[in-house]
Amino acid sequence: MDSYSAPESTPSASSRPEDYFIGATPLQKRLESVRKQSSFILTPPRRKIPQCSQLQEDVDPQKVAFLLHKQWTLYSLTPLYKFSYSNLKEYSRLLNAFIVAEKQKGLAVEVGEDFNIKIVSKSQLPSENREGKVLWTGWFCCVFGDSLLETVSEDFTCLPLFLANGAESNTAIIGTWFQKTFDCYFSPLAINAFNLSWMAAMWTACKMDHYVATTEFLWSVPCSPQSLDISFAIHPEDAKALWDSVHKTPGEVTQEEVDLFMDCLYSHFHRHFKIHLSATRLVRVSTSVASAHTDGKIKILCHKYLIGVLAYLTELAIFQIE
């Protein structure tokens, strides 16, 4: 039985942020101003809508197939100290030894008796046809996080976003080893309602040939003594039509548009049920591009916009590390 952990290296030099982003994200602006020691001015956030044409050649559907349609638990990770891509084999060996030692200590480990952990980089990703069942997968990634790279010294490697699929006990053990070895720190990445709304709007804005899933929102109502969940599913074509009616600035998504999009949904709901959804807590959004839960769980459904989704998540991870 094999299990793999596959740290993704940073994308190749061709995918520079300037190729894909027009206008700095609020995070980039903040970092810039901190370095310049200038006063901080809040500007309305804008983000470029992921354009699939520019990104398609970077993403091989075959290679990334194993990433899609799986639920990933998200973590932010502080920069790794003295991590080297040339030592991956050595790291694999050390990690395996560590797990064996933990098992002997009596610590519960999900992996079976006969296991093997491999740490590989992007170019060595296994194809889907490999023998053996993959029990646990974790990947380190950084998409357009160059702003963070600029702020740390040469000894550090920035891979701020970590995604894990598999038993949590495995995640814990493997995470412990990385933390010990590279003096870094994992932290679960929660996604608040504000960012969930952004995701819903951005992913609704993505142009799709066909929709594989309905667009759905889930709210949790803080009423006592019983909990109440409200799910609002809307046909993806209708969601797109609503977005198109709200959207004004070509090529960009603005805060005002996100707010208006959500307000339209709240208003439509209130008209029928007299309930103010804005007074409740948004916990999950789901579209044909991806779905995200406030507990930091994500599922990516569409390879075309994979980079865009990862870019946004990287930004959230960096924000949490700051």
Place this chain on the structure above:
Amino acid sequence: MDETVAEFIKRTILKIPMNELTTILKAWDFLSENQLQTVNFRQRKESVVQHLIHLCEEKRASISDAALLDIIYMQFHQHQKVWEVFQMSKGPGEDVDLFDMKQFKNSFKKILQRALKNALTIASKHHQIVKMDLRSRYLDSLKAIVFKQYNQTFETHNSTTPLQERSLGLDINMDSRIIHENIVEKERVQRITQETFGDYPQPQLEFAQYKLETKFKSGLNGSILAEREEPLRCLIKFSSPHLLEALKSLAPAGIADAPLSPLLTCIPNKRMNYFKIRDK
């Protein structure tokens, strides 16, 4: 027939406007159809009244009949009296027992009799005056006398805090103007919620589903989806370990408006929890 009864009926009938007289007499149902037909209602009122008294004497009207006529008159002319409402409640620790109408009537009667006795005792100074006082009060309305006394007795028993504030547990030391505005709205919400859901435990239900095909109508910005003819296709699901209790708590919590939407409140009545909603 007692002359006081006759006087009582006479004074009651004199109060009734001519255009209402036949209606009220019919509602009273004491004088028969035949008897009423003998009366010429186009005469002067005094003559009509005299004729009616004569008919009542024939039928031997009692004080109860006279009182009933008074009550019926009161029902038609409620606005001429000031009514007060009293809430009956049990103290803390007391059991809630089933309501026995008969027993209630008996207790109530006894209290009234006691109150009336007290009223007479307090009011009496001179035997003659008392009798006259009683007589005039007796003729105006027995109910009115008793209720006046009744009010006073109860007012001293209850605490002086207004009923609303006590039941909501608010701090009455705050600025009274601020409290009052809030109380009115909170009370309204409580009342409507109670009217909608009742005081009893709600039937246990775990989810409700609505398939909506309705057009988008924006209050905020009229231009959004204005040209779109097609409705928005939505599926809404409410789920909870105890859905109706949860819905009941929404308006008091400020999360929903009161009254709640009929789409939700009709669930127990219709015994349905799958709905399809379309524009008309």
